[in-house]
Amino acid sequence: MTATYNSGNAILQLTVRNHPGVMSHICGLFARRSYNMEAILCLPLADRRYSQVWLLLDEDARLEQVMRQTQKLVDVIDVRRHDGAVDIFPRLRTVVGE
Amino acid sequence: MKYSGAQIVVKLLERQGIRMVAGIPGGASLPLYDALSSSSIRHILARHEQGAGFIAQGMARTEGRPAVCLASSGPGATNLLTAVADAKMDSIPLIAITGQVPTALIGTDAFQEADTFGLMLAITKHNWIVRSARELLEVIPAAFRIAMAGRPGPVAVDIPKDVQLEQIEVVQWPEPALIPAPPPLAVSELEQAAALLADAQRPVLMLGGGVVHAGCAAAIQSLAEQLELFTVATFMGLGAMPSTHRLFLGMLGMHGARYTNLVLEECDLLLAAGVRFDDRATGEAATFCRQARIIHIDIDASELHKIKSADVAINGDVAQAVAYLRAHCPSASRPSWRQRVTALRADYPLPIDEHAGEFTPYRLLSQIARLVPPDCVVVTDVGQHQMWTAQVYPFTRPRQWLSSGGLGTMGFGLPAAIGAALAQPQRTVVCISGDGSMLMNIQELDTLAEHGLNVKIVVLNNQHLGLVKQQQALFYGERYLGIRNRRAADLAAIARAMGIGGIDLQDCEHPLAALDRALATPGPVLINVPIDPEAMVFPMVPSGKANRDMILARPAAGGGA
Numbered sequence A: 001m002t003a004t005y006n007s008g009n010a011i012l013q014l015t016v017r018n019h020p021g022v023m024s025h026i027c028g029l030f031a032r033r034s035y036n037m038e039a040i041l042c043l044p045l046a047d048r049r050y051s052q053v054w055l056l057l058d059e060d061a062r063l064e065q066v067m068r069q070t071q072k073l074v075d076v077i078d079v080r081r082h083d084g085a086v087d088i089f090p091r092l093r094t095v096v097g098e
Numbered sequence B: 001m002k003y004s005g006a007q008i009v010v011k012l013l014e015r016q017g018i019r020m021v022a023g024i025p026g027g028a029s030l031p032l033y034d035a036l037s038s039s040s041i042r043h044i045l046a047r048h049e050q051g052a053g054f055i056a057q058g059m060a061r062t063e064g065r066p067a068v069c070l071a072s073s074g075p076g077a078t079n080l081l082t083a084v085a086d087a088k089m090d091s092i093p094l095i096a097i098t099g100q101v102p103t104a105l106i107g108t109d110a111f112q113e114a115d116t117f118g119l120m121l122a123i124t125k126h127n128w129i130v131r132s133a134r135e136l137l138e139v140i141p142a143a144f145r146i147a148m149a150g151r152p153g154p155v156a157v158d159i160p161k162d163v164q165l166e167q168i169e170v171v172q173w174p175e176p177a178l179i180p181a182p183p184p185l186a187v188s189e190l191e192q193a194a195a196l197l198a199d200a201q202r203p204v205l206m207l208g209g210g211v212v213h214a215g216c217a218a219a220i221q222s223l224a225e226q227l228e229l230f231t232v233a234t235f236m237g238l239g240a241m242p243s244t245h246r247l248f249l250g251m252l253g254m255h256g257a258r259y260t261n262l263v264l265e266e267c268d269l270l271l272a273a274g275v276r277f278d279d280r281a282t283g284e285a286a287t288f289c290r291q292a293r294i295i296h297i298d299i300d301a302s303e304l305h306k307i308k309s310a311d312v313a314i315n316g317d318v319a320q321a322v323a324y325l326r327a328h329c330p331s332a333s334r335p336s337w338r339q340r341v342t343a344l345r346a347d348y349p350l351p352i353d354e355h356a357g358e359f360t361p362y363r364l365l366s367q368i369a370r371l372v373p374p375d376c377v378v379v380t381d382v383g384q385h386q387m388w389t390a391q392v393y394p395f396t397r398p399r400q401w402l403s404s405g406g407l408g409t410m411g412f413g414l415p416a417a418i419g420a421a422l423a424q425p426q427r428t429v430v431c432i433s434g435d436g437s438m439l440m441n442i443q444e445l446d447t448l449a450e451h452g453l454n455v456k457i458v459v460l461n462n463q464h465l466g467l468v469k470q471q472q473a474l475f476y477g478e479r480y481l482g483i484r485n486r487r488a489a490d491l492a493a494i495a496r497a498m499g500i501g502g503i504d505l506q507d508c509e510h511p512l513a514a515l516d517r518a519l520a521t522p523g524p525v526l527i528n529v530p531i532d533p534e535a536m537v538f539p540m541v542p543s544g545k546a547n548r549d550m551i552l553a554r555p556a557a558g559g560g561a
């Protein structure tokens, strides 16, 4: 299976509090809406109280709404959207291999 | 001085001004109960944790402040879930505190272990599992702050037993949580809204639960008067404008009067305040207010453009937005629109059918409204009785109407009524229920008897799960299944056995006089009122259809649905 990575994708960059349960809140929000996450990357920042989460998503009409809902999560400090220009996921693929 | 985690929780609840909590203890919450035993906080023992959750909801809904329910781990916590999910749907600030098995046992299938964090996650605004007593100093105030912030909602705090027992030194208590300031309003959008209002020929104001939460019912009524805005309410917005106000057109949507929905069909501007465009209100969303531009004010940004895209979307406190509009919109009068609305109102009224015997639901409800104080609290369960009440009860004030809107939870009524009566003992509380719903939290009659509260339960008894039967009749060719209580329970006798008054109007020679007497006698009573099992709620918009496609009466026999 090849992970597609094209203009139909959206990339979200979240800044979140780094403590147990955060990923559950984020993943639960997407799961409840049957909104598939293609890829997830999560790393603590230098200030370890925070983490950065990168999400690769299919872009569909619900994206705007789901971003607003994500923004509402208490442990999510910031939500930013990037277009395909960010190469973080192709680089990740070289690590994961096929 | 050293405090245990449990003492910290209790101390922080006291500092937050909590005077009552509702709950049921268990092994994993014993330290909390131990700490509560030496507190000024009054513990209301429910007979089922769902009852505790709804008792707390009754308090929160009447007072507009967070209320607390407690449960132990495992089954205690799972029993709370329905009340928490209900609070989420109706934006009620509920604080659910649960005991959990000791940290070292989490994940081992310990006795009475359930993944409360995982279960609460999907039905709360936010939730925590607390890992140390020190964390409680942060989590408890945060729980209150988040429950109250912006659009209110439930939060859940799961506390393992060892964390409740852990002793730590506390030198300074955190400040009680305050309601955080709402996001600042964007003036450019308010200006656009004012301009649209100035241009509108046929504007309508739509009030939702957000207006009740924002505490701005009086101000928005003044705005409506200033601009001559005819006004509809969502189910959750009922009470935000007095039902008898000349500009008030009742509840819109699935069971709204025909004229109410027709006025919306014709309006050219909808000012939607604190609403979320629920499908029960809008019917088929695409055709809702087709001719209208929409101004949508909501404190929850994720509600804007969610169902209806707004021409002007204002994110912020509806009270502040209303204050701005009052100051910036010149008075208006709209004689031709007024005439049109008056005509629709006269031509398409609610089909109040008076012929079917003494206790038609509408007659009974208006009789009750005449007999109880106008500022009483009106609580319902879920079903036909609820919709009849929503349609015709003469509401006089916000927070008078407590009903499970978004989740539609049968069994809400009795415990919520108990909570309302505990919070405001000076008021009469009327609980309109159905024979099906009544049996869903019937055990709380025992709680009601214990406290002798002034709750008047009126059961509109059609011996059926009426609203389901209605749908099987209208949409499933009368293939009835699962809607009949074959052996009708004697609810009045149950009430007496549980220690409160109970009368059955079918046994009374003068039922109206008996109703009158029962409502006038202080203290709790259950009044069983047999009603016609064939009675239905009309109009009814079939779910998914446009609001103009209302069914107005049962099709003639053989006519199909």
Ligand SMILES: Cc1ncc(C[n+]2csc(CCOP(=O)(O)OP(=O)(O)O)c2C)c(N)n1
Residues within 6 Å of the ligand: B381, B382, B383, B384, B385, B386, B408, B409, B410, B411, B433, B434, B435, B436, B437, B438, B460, B462, B464, B465, B466, B467, B468
């Ligand atoms: C907990 C729960 N289970 C099932 C339903 C589905 N339901 C909606 S209305 C209704 C019937 C309610 O019957 P009753 O309380 O007697 O009221 P009536 O409609 O007869 O007035 C049912 C089963 C529900 N709303 N809540």
